[in-house]
Amino acid sequence: MAKKKKGNRLKTYLQGGILYSGGAKKVAPMALVIFAGLILSICVRYNNELQLIQIAKLKQEQKDMKLRMLSRHAILLEGSRESNILKEIEKHNIDLELALQPPYVIDE
Numbered sequence: 001m002a003k004k005k006k007g008n009r010l011k012t013y014l015q016g017g018i019l020y021s022g023g024a025k026k027v028a029p030m031a032l033v034i035f036a037g038l039i040l041s042i043c044v045r046y047n048n049e050l051q052l053i054q055i056a057k058l059k060q061e062q063k064d065m066k067l068r069m070l071s072r073h074a075i076l077l078e079g080s081r082e083s084n085i086l087k088e089i090e091k092h093n094i095d096l097e098l099a100l101q102p103p104y105v106i107d108e
Contacts, residue, residue, distance in 0.1 A: 078084065089096050
């Protein structure tokens, strides 16, 4: 007879009889709170992962911008060198001479 009770117990559990017992009714609110906490935790983690991906993209974009800025800065400095300016003056036949004295501040 003991085997019959175990068989009935297993059959009762499989048919969902455990949900109708008094113990399950007491635990149900706590189980729902735990389930909601798990869902919330998953959502927060997913959101954080998306933000980390966005941060990585922005950091890469920042590096690219810095490299472009440095290359353009180098190009602009190339044109403002004294030797390049003298070449441009000679090329366009402009009548300019080099200053013999350095520039100075005029006091008012």
